[in-house]
Amino acid sequence: MDKFSVFSARLVEKGEYFTSGHRACQGCAEALAVRLVMKALGRNTIVAMATGCMEIVSSPLPTTAWEVPWIHVAFENASAVISGCESGMKAMMRKGKLPPKKINFVAMGGDGATADIGMGQLSGALERGHDMIYVCYDNEAYMNTGIQRSSSTPWGASTTTSPAGKVSKGQYTQKKDMPKIAIAHNIPYVATACPSFPFDLMDKVEKAAAIEGPAYLHILSVCPTGWRIPSEEAIKYGRLAVNTCVFPLYEYEHGEYSLTYRPHPILPVREYIEGQGRFRHLGSEDIDSIQERTRMEYEKLVKLSEED
């Protein structure tokens, strides 16, 4: 449990590679996630970022919030561009044009860029086995353009393109399980993380950077604007998502599942759902069905982690 205590915060790396002055909304946990990921990766990093909230807020011309080489590419091809960077740098090092050095190649995207638009290219990059990290910041909708549904939006959430009303209960499909899709590529490392557990997140990023071959990180980033919650509760809702098992923290390393954090006691899903404006219209039986599904999914995961 030690690594989940935040009281050793002062021992964390002091350097900032994602600086202040970015234009993220108040209380944006995604900006916090980017900051923590960059803290864990350090200076020797090249980032390719798909279009999305973090790209928009961090690089309004003529300024940039990044302290590392960074490129903005279209929604689809962050993973393709970073594969090219990795291969190119490897070739230049082999030919002696660059001194050999350990560089972290990181592609970043939101849930839209990862689960919807860039999925084919991500699959290709994972399959080719580049030494790269793909980080997905999952805020469960296209928040940048004004809260449209994505395939990562959970069942029942009201967004502008899945509005709740007399006929509809909001999003009518289940959340796409992106980490499992990444695991299906048989890559060496897949993990889920949440910035409400900063030490766990940074541990996983460091592990992903150290492992040879592709790694995939799925980070739940609470969006106060899109989830309709007060800005100061962004961290609290991340913690609730983990403690209610809606978003379990686990990792998959060389074929073995392990839960990195087992909430005890597991809180009822109601606590996570009730405060959020996007779930405001859900009735008691709807919450029960979410609870049932969450329990089933979590039990499956526990079984997988105990098999190994």
Add this chain to the structure above:
Amino acid sequence: MARPMDEIRWQDLEIGAAVSEHGSSSEYKTGTWRSLRPVVDKDQCIRCGVCWLYCPDVAIKQSEDGYFEADLEYCKGCGICARECPVGCISVVIEEF
């Protein structure tokens, strides 16, 4: 930045709209967005740094005496620091500009 942001014209941009100066967004002061301001009670503060770790805007800085305080030039006033402080020594007050 060599020149103030609002004086830069499109002719001054580099090819491909590349930005050669890293971390230049700190030129832009997001503190003007704020409607609430965090205030630290130094008598209660244990200098743990939790507020610093959780700040999405990198606005909390450690001063020489070890206390963590919000840099009001960048603080957007989200209130996360006050909410997450383990001893509850940060309060938010309404900002008066």
